[in-house]
Amino acid sequence: LGPRDLAGRRIVISAGGTREPLDPVRFLGNRSSGRQGVALAEAAWARGASVTLVAAHLEVPPPAGVDLRSVSTALELQAAVQDAARTADVVIMAAAVADYRPAELRTDKIKKDETGDTLRLDLVKNPDILAGLSAATPRPAVIVGFAAETEADPAALLALGRHKIARKGCDYLVLNRVGWSQGIATESNDIVVLDRRGDIVNEASGTKLSVANSILDVIVRAGTPDHHS
Ligand code: C5P
Numbered sequence: 001l002g003p004r005d006l007a008g009r010r011i012v013i014s015a016g017g018t019r020e021p022l023d024p025v026r027f028l029g030n031r032s033s034g035r036q037g038v039a040l041a042e043a044a045w046a047r048g049a050s051v052t053l054v055a056a057h058l059e060v061p062p063p064a065g066v067d068l069r070s071v072s073t074a075l076e077l078q079a080a081v082q083d084a085a086r087t088a089d090v091v092i093m094a095a096a097v098a099d100y101r102p103a104e105l106r107t108d109k110i111k112k113d114e115t116g117d118t119l120r121l122d123l124v125k126n127p128d129i130l131a132g133l134s135a136a137t138p139r140p141a142v143i144v145g146f147a148a149e150t151e152a153d154p155a156a157l158l159a160l161g162r163h164k165i166a167r168k169g170c171d172y173l174v175l176n177r178v179g180w181s182q183g184i185a186t187e188s189n190d191i192v193v194l195d196r197r198g199d200i201v202n203e204a205s206g207t208k209l210s211v212a213n214s215i216l217d218v219i220v221r222a223g224t225p226d227h228h229s
Pocket of ligand 1: 074093094095096097098099126127128129130131144145146147148
């Protein structure tokens with residue numbers, strides 16, 4: 001058995017990918033499997049934390065021991081995360097949240113004889129859950145965001161990460177490179193963790209469980225105080 005260095009901590013983790021409905025049978029989605037978030041939940045629970053897992057369309061089973069809240073859309077994920085965050089010390093936003101949702105949810109199936117050869121969809125921006133949570137007062141002591149980028153050049157990737165953590169206002173950002181066969185919907189991962197100053201505070205590669213433990217190490221080192229609000 002490993003250390004129970006997260007005993008007494010209340011951690012909310014979002015995982016998976018949201019689905020934004022277009023009509024009763026179709027949605028806009030993404031390829032997130034939820035594996036990294038599920039690995040985080042499993043590792044945090046094993047280290048003694050009480051874990052709420054806000055899960056959007058996981059392709060893997062949720063771990064035992066967690067308080068599971070299943071959601072589908074970005075707006076549902078936001079409501080569940082905000083609710084759970086009220087009593088949390090740590091929030092980790094590992095979910096792939098759709099940036100946009102269809103402006104209109106049709107009550108009937110879109111039919112191609114009506115739309116013709118080209119179908120245009122109007123999309124509206126979803127709220128940025130991570131940025132909203134980070135700007136709220138009171139807010140959880142430690143908020144961790146994820147950035148999955150397809151940028152191949154390491155320096156450019158780091159620059160994107162530094163820009164993103166500043167924009168989101170979270171405490172740490174887990175930066176990973178994704179491609180068609182890397183990072184997303186795969187078993188292993190390759191990440192760096194940035195702090196608010198943009199400094200690299202941890203690096204890890206390997207299984208999503210070992211990467212999860214490296215991310216949790218950063219949170220333990222940050223010494224999350226108990227929730228005061
Ligand atoms: O801006 P981008 O989507 O790259 O940021 C990724 C991070 O922001 C992830 O932690 C993701 O969970 C979070 N996010 C969010 N709300 C959105 C979009 C992304 O909280 N609408």
